[in-house]
Amino acid sequence: xxxxxxxxxxxxxxxxxxxxxxxxxxxxxxxxxxxxxxxxxxxxxxxxxxxxxxxxxxxxxxxxxxxxxxxxxxxxxxxxxxxxxxxxxxxxxxxxxxxxxxxxxxxxxxxxxxxxxxxxxxxxxxxxxxxxxxxxxxxxxxxxxxxxxxxxxxxxxxxxxxxxxxxxxxxxxxxxxxxxxxxxxxxxxxxxxxxxxxxxxxxxxxxxxxxxxxxxxxxxxxxxxxxxxxxxxxxxxxxxxxxxxxxxxxxxxxxxxxxxxxxxxxxxxxxxxxxxxxxxxxxxxxxxxxxxxxxxxxxxxxxxxxxxxxxxxxxxxxxxxxxxxxxxxxxxxxxxxxxxxxxxxxxxxxxxxxxxxxxxxxxxxxxxxxxxxxxxxxxxxxxxxxxxxxxxxxxxxxxxxxxxxxxxxxxxxxxxxxxxxxxxxxxxxxxxxxxxxxxxxxxxxxxxxxxxxxxxxxxxxxxxxxx
Amino acid sequence: xxxxxxxxxxxxxxxxxxxxxxxxxxxxxxxxxxxxxxxxxxxxxxxxxxxxxxxxxxxxxxxxxxxxxxxxxxxxxxxxxxxxxxxxxxxxxxxxxxxxxxxxxxxxxxxxxxxxxxxxxxxxxxxxxxxxxxxxxxxxxxxxxxxxxxxxxxxxxxxxxxxxxxxxxxxxxxxxxxxxxxxxxxxxxxxxxxxxxxxxxxxxxxxxxxxxxxxxxxxxxxxxxxxxxxxxxxxxxxxxxxxxxxxxxxxxxxxxxxxxxxxxxxxxxxxxxxxxxxxxxxxxxxxxxxxxxxxxxxxxxxxxxxxxxxxxxxxxxxxxxxxxxxxxxxxxxxxxxxxxxxxxxxxxxxxxxxxxxxxxxxxxxxxxxxxxxxxxxxxxxxxxxxxxxxxxxxxxxxxxxxxxxxxxxxxxxxxxxxxxxxxxxxxxxxxxxxxxxxxxxxxxxxxxxxxxxxxxxxxxxxxxxxx
Numbered sequence: 001x002x003x004x005x006x007x008x009x010x011x012x013x014x015x016x017x018x019x020x021x022x023x024x025x026x027x028x029x030x031x032x033x034x035x036x037x038x039x040x041x042x043x044x045x046x047x048x049x050x051x052x053x054x055x056x057x058x059x060x061x062x063x064x065x066x067x068x069x070x071x072x073x074x075x076x077x078x079x080x081x082x083x084x085x086x087x088x089x090x091x092x093x094x095x096x097x098x099x100x101x102x103x104x105x106x107x108x109x110x111x112x113x114x115x116x117x118x119x120x121x122x123x124x125x126x127x128x129x130x131x132x133x134x135x136x137x138x139x140x141x142x143x144x145x146x147x148x149x150x151x152x153x154x155x156x157x158x159x160x161x162x163x164x165x166x167x168x169x170x171x172x173x174x175x176x177x178x179x180x181x182x183x184x185x186x187x188x189x190x191x192x193x194x195x196x197x198x199x200x201x202x203x204x205x206x207x208x209x210x211x212x213x214x215x216x217x218x219x220x221x222x223x224x225x226x227x228x229x230x231x232x233x234x235x236x237x238x239x240x241x242x243x244x245x246x247x248x249x250x251x252x253x254x255x256x257x258x259x260x261x262x263x264x265x266x267x268x269x270x271x272x273x274x275x276x277x278x279x280x281x282x283x284x285x286x287x288x289x290x291x292x293x294x295x296x297x298x299x300x301x302x303x304x305x306x307x308x309x310x311x312x313x314x315x316x317x318x319x320x321x322x323x324x325x326x327x328x329x330x331x332x333x334x335x336x337x338x339x340x341x342x343x344x345x346x347x348x349x350x351x352x353x354x355x356x357x358x359x360x361x362x363x364x365x366x367x368x369x370x371x372x373x374x375x376x377x378x379x380x381x382x383x384x385x386x387x388x389x390x391x392x393x394x395x396x397x398x399x400x401x402x403x404x405x406x407x408x409x410x411x412x413x414x415x416x417x418x419x420x421x422x423x424x425x426x427x428x429x430x431x432x433x434x435x436x437x438x439x440x441x442x443x444x445x446x447x448x449x450x451x452x453x454x455x456x457x458x459x460x461x462x463x464x465x466x467x
Numbered sequence: 468x469x470x471x472x473x474x475x476x477x478x479x480x481x482x483x484x485x486x487x488x489x490x491x492x493x494x495x496x497x498x499x500x501x502x503x504x505x506x507x508x509x510x511x512x513x514x515x516x517x518x519x520x521x522x523x524x525x526x527x528x529x530x531x532x533x534x535x536x537x538x539x540x541x542x543x544x545x546x547x548x549x550x551x552x553x554x555x556x557x558x559x560x561x562x563x564x565x566x567x568x569x570x571x572x573x574x575x576x577x578x579x580x581x582x583x584x585x586x587x588x589x590x591x592x593x594x595x596x597x598x599x600x601x602x603x604x605x606x607x608x609x610x611x612x613x614x615x616x617x618x619x620x621x622x623x624x625x626x627x628x629x630x631x632x633x634x635x636x637x638x639x640x641x642x643x644x645x646x647x648x649x650x651x652x653x654x655x656x657x658x659x660x661x662x663x664x665x666x667x668x669x670x671x672x673x674x675x676x677x678x679x680x681x682x683x684x685x686x687x688x689x690x691x692x693x694x695x696x697x698x699x700x701x702x703x704x705x706x707x708x709x710x711x712x713x714x715x716x717x718x719x720x721x722x723x724x725x726x727x728x729x730x731x732x733x734x735x736x737x738x739x740x741x742x743x744x745x746x747x748x749x750x751x752x753x754x755x756x757x758x759x760x761x762x763x764x765x766x767x768x769x770x771x772x773x774x775x776x777x778x779x780x781x782x783x784x785x786x787x788x789x790x791x792x793x794x795x796x797x798x799x800x801x802x803x804x805x806x807x808x809x810x811x812x813x814x815x816x817x818x819x820x821x822x823x824x825x826x827x828x829x830x831x832x833x834x835x836x837x838x839x840x841x842x843x844x845x846x847x848x849x850x851x852x853x854x855x856x857x858x859x860x861x862x863x864x865x866x867x868x869x870x871x872x873x874x875x876x877x878x879x880x881x882x883x884x885x886x887x888x889x890x891x892x893x894x895x896x897x898x899x900x901x902x903x904x905x906x907x908x909x910x911x912x913x914x915x916x917x918x919x920x921x922x923x924x925x926x927x928x929x930x931x932x933x934x
Contacts, residue, residue, distance in 0.1 A: 102702055102811035125706065145651040156649050158658070159626060174898040179874035180807040181839045182623050184612040184662055184882040185894055186920060187902045191625070191658035195651055212708040235569055239592065241679040241745065243710060278708065278749065279756055285748030340647040344569035372648045407646035415651040427652055431641040434909065435654045441908035442901065453653060 002064035003041040003085055009058030010044065010086070017045040017092075028069055028087040031077045034335055034389075035418055040067065040081035047092045049165060049173060049204040056202065057171030059086060059447055067449045068198040070140025071113060075336050076417025078144060078197050082451040088202060090139050096120045097205070104210040105162065105179060110139020110203050117208075126210040129154035132413065133319045139203045144415040145195030149318065152371030153245040153277070154211060156413070158194050165205035166193055169443040179207065192438075197415060198449040200442045214277035217245075218287045219311040222294050222302040223269040227251065230270050231347040233297040234370050238343070240293070242286050244371060246275040246315075251354070253365035254321055254378075261324030262317050267301055272370070273318055275311070318367075325365050325378045332380040335392040339403040340374040340412030349399075349406055353377055356398055360391040374412035401426070416453055424453075469531035470508040470552055476525030477511065477553070484512040484559075495536055495554040498544045501802060501856075502885055507534065507548035514559045516632060516640060516671040523669065524638030526553060526914055534916050535665040537607025538580060540599075542803050543884025545611060545664050549918040555669060557606050563587045564672070571677040572629065572646060577606020577670050584675075593677040596621035599880065600786045606670045611882040612662030616785065619838030620712040620744070621678060623880070625661050632672035633660055636910040646674065659905075664882060665916040667909045681744035684712075685754045686778040689761050689769040690736040694718065695814040697737050700764040701837050702810055707760070709753050711838060713742040713782075718821070720832035721788055721845075728791030729784050734768055739837070740785055742778070785834075792832050792845045799847040802859040806870040807841040807879030816866075816873055820844055823865055827858040841879035868893070883920055891920075 010018050019025075020042045029039030046052045059066045065085025072079060081087055090111035098107040101124050108117060115135045117128050130141060132148035140146075142164070147156035154160065163177030166189075176189035193201055224230040227249075234247055250258070252268045259266055272294075276286045287304070294302050305311045317324075326334055341349050350366055357364035357377060368375025379395060381388035400410040400423050410423045424432050436454045439446070477485050486492075487509045496506030513519045526533045532552025539546060548554055557578035565574040568591050575584060582602045584595050597608060599615035607613075609631070614623035621627065630644030633656075643656035660668055691697040694716075701714055717725070719735045726733055739761075743753045754771070761769050772778045784791075793801055808816050817833055824831035824844060835842025846862060848855035867877040867890050877890045891899050903921045906913070 100809070100811065101706075103809040104705065105809065145655075147649055147651075151649055155626070156651075158649075158655065159622070168901070172897055174901060175896065176898055178871075178876045178894075179809040180841075180870075180876040180879060181810075182614055182618055182625075182807060182841065182879055183876040184614075184623075184880050185876045185878050185887075186662070186883060186891060186899070187667075187905055188612075188625065188655075188658045188662055189898055189901060191655045192905075195653070195655055200654075212706045214708050238571065239568075239679045241681050243745075278710075279752050281752030281755075282745065282749035285746050285752070288748075289746055340649060342567070342570040342572065342646040343648075344567065374647075374649065403647075404645075409645045409647040409650040409652045411652050412647060412649050413651050416653060420652075424653060427645075429642065430639055431643055431656055432653070434635070434641060434656060437908045438654055438659075438905060441904045 002062045005062035006058045006064040009061065010055060013051055013054035013058060014044055014046065019043045019045070028089065029080065030072065031080060032073055033075050034333060035077040035080060038080040038082055040087040041084050042086050044086055044088045045092050046088060049167065052088065052167045052202055052204050053171045053173050055086070055088060056167050056169065060170050060445065063445050063447060065447055065450050066202070068139070068143060068202050070111065070137030071135065073134035073136045074140065074144060074417060075414045076419035078415060078417040078452065080418060082418065090137060093204065099124060101126060103179060104212070106208050106210055108138055108206050108208060110137060110206065112138050114138060114141065121210065125213050127213055128208055129211050130157055130160050138206055138208065142194050142203055142206055143196065143198050147413045149246045149248055149369060151369060152247055153243060158191055160209045161190055161194050161206055162209055163207035164190050164193055164203055166201035167204055168201050169445065169448050177207065197417065197453055199439060199453045200448065216280045216283040217275060217277055217311060218283045219275040219305040219314055220287070220303060221266065221271055221273050221314065222299040223267050223271050224297065224299055225269065227270050227350050228347040229297045230272050231343065231370065233272065233293055233299060235343055236293050236297070237290060238371060240289065242290060243276070243278065244274055245277040246273065247371040248273040248318055248367070249370035249375065250321060250367040251365055253363070254325065254367045257324040257328040257365055258317055258321055261320065261327055264317060273314060321367055322378060325380065329363060329380050331383065333383050335379040335381060335396060337377045337379065337396045337399050338411045338414040339399045339408060340372060341403055341406040341408030343373040345406040345408070346370065346373045349402060350375060352402060353399055356395050360395060362388065362391055372412060373408065418452070421452065469529045472529035473525045473531040476528065477522060480518055480521035480525060481511055481513065486510045486512070495556065496547065497539065498547060499540055500542050501800060502544040502547060505547040505549055507554040508551050509553050511553055511555045512559050513555060516634065519555065519634045519669055519671050520638045520640050522553070522555060523634050523636065527637050527912065530912050530914060532914055532917050533669070535606070535610060535669050537578065537604030538602065540601035540603045541607065541611060541884060542881045543886035545882060545884040545919065547885060549885065557604060560671070566591060568593060570646060571679070573675050573677055575605055575673050575675060577604060577673065579605050581605060581608065588677065592680050594680055595675055596678050597624055597627050605673055605675065609661050609670055609673055610663065610665050614880045616713045616715055616836060618836060619714055620710060625658055627676045628657055628661050628673055629676055630674035631657050631660055631670055633668035633670055635668050636912065636915050644674065664884065664920055666906060666920045667915065683747045683750040684742060684744055684778060685750045686742040686772040686781055687754070687770060688733065688738055688740050688781065689766040690734050690738050691764065691766055692736065694737045694817050696764045697739050698810065698814040698837065700739065700760055700766060703760050703764070704757060705838065707756065709757060710743070710745065711741055712744040713740070714838040715740040715785055715834070716837035716842065717788065717834040718832055720830070721792065721834045724791040724795040724832060725784055725788055728787065728794055731784060740781060788834055789845060792847065796830060796847050798850065800850050802846040802848060802863060804844045804846065804863045804866050805878045805881040806866045806875060807839060808870055808873040808875030810840040812873040812875070813837065813840045816869060817842060819869060820866055823862050827862060829855065829858055839879060840875065885919070888919065
């Protein structure tokens with residue numbers, strides 16, 4: 001058994017920070033969604049890069065699977081050790097190593113959460129903008145190429161990670177990128193690692209771009225009679241070059257759930273939630289211009305959240321929408337879908353998805369990051385009703401197929417993990433074979449998060465090219 | 468001889484669009500800078516992706532080198548067939564295939580130049596922002612991860628290519644990315660190909676992000692007594708979150724050359740050239756705020772280019788600075804250096820570089836994209852003076868070493884090509900070995916632009932991992 005073979009070496013590196021306690025194993029076998037409990041054989045709590053390198057070396061010698069673990073907030077079962085082996089929990093590598101205010105850069109360990117980083121930055125006038133909602137770790141966010149409400153303005157993790165330190169499959173340590181804002185200095189290994197879901201290496205340090213706290217912020221909500229009007233308003237806003245910091249869509253069902261959960265009183269119609277960042281004068285101008293567009297597109301109930309606490313309440317409401325929707329139906333579980341399309345197809349994609357959900361007889365409020373063409377349906381199902389499961393999975397797969405037919409992607413921000421592996425060939429065709437060749441080149445034994453991202457190869461390391 | 472073996476197959480694909488004329492060979496053996504004439508054995512002029520695939524297949528069977536060619540404007544000899552073989556000239560694949568205004572996306576063939584694309588877009592209210600100065604092809608710009616004056620606002624080619632069609636080393640064709648604005652759908656093959664300088668595949672189609680023409684544009688110049696003041700002004704501007712579309716630095720020597728060349732009358736001091744894009748009100752506000760910062764930082768001679776033609780003249784002057792500098796000294800040749808550092812080290816890096824140049828007794832005006840920490844010295848040398856060559860190369864290498872010591876990179880935008888291969892190990896260390904493993908996985912015979920980017924491997928395809 002690979003893990004048993006690795007165990008002595010791992011204990012030499014970790015001492016009692018190699019845990020096999022039942023609670024630890026169970027805690028690292030859970031996922032936020034519907035995947036069955038999949039406990040690993042052990043959990044490691046490294047404190048340094050050298051320890052991570054030692055862990056991977058010991059595992060490489062024994063061909064033992066190694067799976068990274070951040071905050072466990074992923075929605076597609078990324079952290080599940082489906083082929084056994086070791087989970088590496090980065091919670092003890094949680095230090096902000098350096099903040100260089102002039103360069104607007106922070107260097108962090110992978111276990112720092114985005115909220116912890118922003119807390120640390122509060123006196124600097126800077127902040128880290130990527131906001132997936134959950135208080136995920138930055139290592140996990142990089143590994144899954146997370147994004148969220150602010151990507152329309154500040155980009156995803158792909159645009160906000162400048163440099164990485166990575167432990168490779170044989171335990172060697174590399175650095176990718178640099179402190180420079182741009183480079184044309186060879187293959188973009190940083191961007192190859194970001195989004196690779198721990199299958200090419202384990203991230204042990206990140207250099208992140210920071211942003212200046214804007215002088216002024218304005219947030220607003222407005223209702224639209226039809227989804228299509230809301231999307232038209234967004235398209236006009238983007239084409240006008242208005243620099244929205246956030247532009248979110250929620251459908252009528254989401255609004256009703258949020259009203260019930262937070263005691264709000266929004267009309268039960270599709271809404272846009274927007275935020276502008278800038279100087280006092282630019283935000284005022286942008287807000288005025290946006291108000292005119294809303295009028296042109298039949299928007300109603302347009303209202304600005306003037307005070308900081310009103311804005312916080314607004315975005316908390318948005319972030320809590322998932323919980324509000326779950327609470328709207330007792331003892332329900334949720335399957336959260338994710339698709340991303342060119343914005344010209346967004347209204348159609350949302351409407352067809354709503355139809356699919358209605359026809360299946362399920363409830364599934366829809367919400368999303370409309371500026372990116374990215375949305376989610378929160379499909380509510382009875383835990384013990386196998387028919388519900390099947391219907392929900394059918395809807396998720398139909399959404400993915402439609403995303404591809406519309407020129408988009410099966411996942412805008414939730415990643416592949418366990419949940420979307422079966423869709424990779426449809427999305428990538430031959431290019432999936434290229435991913436397999438890269439995986440075989442960098443992890444010939446297939447020990448890094450095995451069972452994810454690529455097809456299993458019977459003889460790991462012999463990469464037929466292209467397959 | 469590999470080319471001779473491939474020739475029959477190539478002729479079957481290309482007919483008389485396979486050229487071996489002396490002028491064609493010479494034209495595709497030149498570079499913009501100091502590399503010796505290196506004619507290939509033949510030049511191919513494909514018109515379709517299928518032809519490119521056929522070309523690469525024929526070359527793969529004969530292990531014949533294949534080197535892509537755009538407009539030939541690269542500064543590091545990227546397109547030189549240093550191991551013989553075939554140059555693939557994309558000038559006949561120069562069609563804009565599709566403009567989707569609602570999605571702000573254009574689909575183009577690789578031989579379309581950036582100016583041709585923007586000409587085609589002029590009636591749409593949209594534009595493609597990446598601007599390296601030269602009228603390069605978009606395929607070439609993607610291959611070298613080009614950037615330029617607008618990267619500070621709109622990003623480099625890495626941020627502006629959404630999707631690619633690529634012919635791989637065995638002639639198979641893949642698609643990377645999609646029409647979606649973001650994705651977490653597997654390894655980021657688009658970003659792996661962008662900047663790979665034709666060593667992993669040949670780009671045959673690009674899907675590019677477009678931007679809305681801003682409602683208002685304001686450009687300005689201002690002089691500073693010291694370089695350090697200019698950089699402090701830029702840092703303050705960035706930290707305040709002012710959305711500059713361009714912020715360029717030129718030193719006093721560049722200003723003198725430009726004055727002589729264009730008949731301008733700027734004071735011979737360091738200058739910043741800036742541009743803001745936005746709504747009328749936001750640009751006015753940003754400009755006012757910037758004016759205050761300039762005042763705080765000892766700026767002088769602050770003046771706005773109010774009219775569109777004045778702005779065009781301003782940026783043409785900047786784009787022609789290279790020619791102005793060359794013209795400032797009769798029969799001189801130029802070696803153009805390129806380095807990129809964290810902005811906190813920029814003033815020091817520029818000042819030390821100016822010292823190095825003065826100590827070597829050379830002339831070398833300095834200019835750059837100061838918002839990105841990226842700058843160039845245009846080293847003027849006598850063509851026939853070998854001592855000049857040596858001194859210039861010493862300065863270029865010192866700049867590269869300093870870039871690394873300052874936490875930056877050896878090249879912000881000019882790429883590796885022939886000119887910086889000897890610096891790759893210093894920049895990347897073990898990570899260069901990872902690049903070699905990727906190259907071996909995707910191009911096991913080493914036929915794609917051989918002699919570039921990675922060390923030659925005696926037994927191509929047997930990738931020791933990691934080296």
